[in-house]
Amino acid sequence: MKPHSGNKYRVIGIMSGTSLDGIDLAVVDFSYKQNRWNFSIISAETAQYSGEWYQKLKNAPELPGEKLVALHNEYGRFIGQEANRFLRQNNLVVELIASHGHTVFHQPENGFTFQAGSGASVAAETGITTVADFRSTDVALGGHGAPLVPVGDKLLFPEYDYCLNLGGFANISFEQNEKRVAFDICPINFILNDLAEKLGLPFDKNGNLGRAGNTDEKLLRQLNQLDFYSQSSPKSLGREWMNEYFLPVINSYQIPIADKLRTVYEHIALQISGTVPGSGKMLVTGGGTFNSFLMECIKTHSKAEITIPTDQLIHFKEAIVFAFLGLLRFLGQINCYASVTGSRKDSSSGIIYPA
Incomplete structure (x- = not known):
């Protein structure tokens, strides 16, 4: 499905940073005009982790398999609950959730990567179609599965070198x-x-x-x-x-x-x-x-001539870009470049979980 000029898409991007400071949530409107993508941030916030969630995620790499699977689903429900709260508080409705999850393992040289936060659980909790697991396809294609943000850099911020x-x-x-x-x-x-x-x-x-x-x-x-x-x-x-x-x-x-x-x-x-x-x-x-x-x-x-943008863009750029990557996946468009990750080919990565 190709974007139509003038069409607007409202997506919430959800990102857990590697520094474990909390979940970033950003509701973003995307539109495609004159052969380029435009975006505007509708609302965004960082939901701080409780001490309990901080410890759970920090200790996740040490968990045995059974408990890691349980955490994967529990954290997905938590993401869904945070999305529901955020959308309700701001009186917003979105068409799509793009959830990166939290990286527990990233070993592309060994052929695997794992982000906790089950997309199925997010979709079940919210009743909203969810795109998750953005990295596994690229790793399966021989790539690093990272970084993924460059697709957003190229298409959303073309004025920067x-x-x-x-x-x-x-x-x-x-x-x-x-x-x-x-x-x-x-x-x-x-x-x-x-x-x-x-x-x-x-x-x-x-x-x-x-x-x-x-x-x-x-x-x-x-x-x-x-x-x-x-x-x-x-x-x-x-x-x-x-x-x-x-x-x-x-x-x-x-x-x-x-x-x-x-x-x-x-x-x-x-x-x-x-x-x-x-x-x-x-x-x-x-x-x-x-x-x-x-x-x-x-x-x-x-x-280089350094530009530091608004605080909102600084805080939420990754969540914005993952909202965009989720939209591209939903539209069946390329959202992962082989030139960036070293995989065998470009791909439209991520798993779509219908509501």
């Missing part, structure tokens, strides 16, 4: 040889939050802890020499990579946490600037944009 997202990991997308390419760059909030927690804080607000530290040049060199950074794209990162390769390097240094943080900030800025060596317009989104010290470090090293 680069789209950089600063979330649990930094990722970027841009056009190269008339194809979209995208890949993960390095850890961001995953490692910054992990280090801040060692000082009793949930995150490094405004980068104040890192700003007070000193760069350890030896640690910086060792981080920059990690094999991942010399690999060509497509490539992606997951918690497993950070636990196996990044954290052991950090933990091997007996230096103050503030110095580790300062060194990681420098590392992030260098990796990003190395990825975007030239000038051009760069849209920067994700929670990391609110970290003023992180943005200072990036601007110090980067030649």
Whole structure:
């Protein structure tokens, strides 16, 4: 089914970030006019996780199979309940739910990825057709199943040369040889939050802890020499990579946490600037944009013309894009690029669960 010029589609995108800060919900209107997609955000919010849900999702990778399946369905019902509440509170009706779920395992090199949050449970709870499980088809086709946001970058934000997202990991997308390419760059909030927690804080607000530290040049060199950074794209990162390769390097240094943080900030800025060596317009989104010290470090090293959009777009870009990916899947259109993920072919990925 192709979009008709002038048609409007109202979709709710639901995204659980890797940093476990809560569920992002965004109701978005999409329209197709003059051969391009347009969107407007109708309403959006982040529903914070309770302590119980935070622990359940954080501990999910350790669960035995039976309990993981139970959590998958329970979390799907929870997503559905949150969608019902949000739509009711805002007096909104949508045609479609696009739910990413929460990534528990992402090991494309071993042929699998798993996002908790059963789409069948979401559809049953809400009575609304739901698209979920966006990554498995691409992984089955030999791809990384990530990143998926570049389809939204290309079609919803065509005026930017680069789209950089600063979330649990930094990722970027841009056009190269008339194809979209995208890949993960390095850890961001995953490692910054992990280090801040060692000082009793949930995150490094405004980068104040890192700003007070000193760069350890030896640690910086060792981080920059990690094999991942010399690999060509497509490539992606997951918690497993950070636990196996990044954290052991950090933990091997007996230096103050503030110095580790300062060194990681420098590392992030260098990796990003190395990825975007030239000038051009760069849209920067994700929670990391609110970290003023992180943005200072990036601007110090980067030649790109950086645009930081509205707070609403920063907070909810991923939820907006997954709403769009769900719509493309519902319409039977390509929503996953082989040039980005390394799969054998482009695909229309995601499973549709009728209401």
